[in-house]
């Protein structure tokens with residue numbers, strides 16, 4: 001039932017439910033948040049793996065998938081991995097994140113971003129987001145770093161902890177590109193490496209350039225809930241061929257080429273994407289433009305039906321960007337969390353599997369002792385945001 005209090009706060013939850021219903025039409029309930037679609041060459045390519053017996057870490061689809069990804073991201077190279085988290089771990093290692101370093105991470109992200117930092121033995125340092133892009137706010141980051149960082153022997157050192165601030169991981173939240181120009185300037189001046197967490201942003205453009213290829217190294221995910229899926233999978237993309245070669249070497253247990261001998265020259269990981277997953281991914285990539293067009297149509301329809309509803313607005317792509325609208329979202333004006341929760345309850349009751357943004361990383365028990373900046377905006381976004389059903393199929397037809 002619509003709460004009187006909420007109508008007074010200016011949000012009519014029933015009107016939001018009806019708006020969503022008008023967009024999704026009469027598809028069967030419940031309507032998932034994001035589901036994959038296999039209407040291209042997926043069956044044919046996966047069958048070829050089974051027929052040929054190339055299902056594991058060797059096989060022709062891995063290279064074809066990597067080449068198609070590099071073309072898509074306009075990078076020199078792509079190295080496919082078992083998932084996006086593994087790709088993040090590799091990328092952080094490749095920009096020399098080492099034990100006891102600090103890595104700047106937005107507090108508003110999926111936990112994998114922060115976890116990957118800890119896999120390097122480093123410490124995540126959480127920073128605030130901006131409302132326009134939902135990603136790291138470059139101006140707030142600059143103010144924060146100017147207060148706490150000294151440059152010593154060419155590297156940024158957090159004078160409060162004594163640790164080197166080695167890298168920064170911008171996250172293109174829900175597919176909306178972060179303000180990369182601002183972040184590149186702030187981090188460039190302090191010699192902090194950028195590692196782009198583009199796991200949610202395949203196909204998104206920042207000033208006309210594909211996400212993933214906007215910094216020295218970027219990371220993608222092909223988890224089942226992403227715009228294209230390999231079942232589970234990820235990739236490192238880069239314009240630096242040496243970094244790509246290192247990524248491939250380290251992701252294949254650092255094994256040296258030899259017809260029979262087991263020669264490994266350093267500690268690596270078993271992070272390579274199997275051929276059967278790459279086959280699925282190649283077929284999905286062929287459909288990417290169709291998915292992107294459908295998701296833009298879906299986003300436009302949501303924006304239209306939500307326009308004018310009091311106390312709520314659709315989250316549009318940031319200026320100067322083309323978002324893949326991986327997950328569409330609304331923001332309510334009410335900053336108490338109450339309107340968000342009522343919308344979550346009412347939409348679930350109606351069979352729309354909406355969800356809130358992630359709990360800020362600095363509130364999780366593993367990370368409460370981590371260094372951080374003021375995170376007021378990120379916390380507010382979390383109390384105000386709801387993701388809407390976003391599958392490409394909803395924007396088709």
Ligand SMILES: Cc1ncc(COP(=O)(O)O)c(C=O)c1O
Pocket residue numbers: 083084085086088109110112113171197199200220221222223233234
């Ligand atoms: C922001 C972000 N970073 C990292 C990941 C990790 O990707 P994966 O699930 O493929 O390990 C995901 C997605 O799941 C994500 O949304």
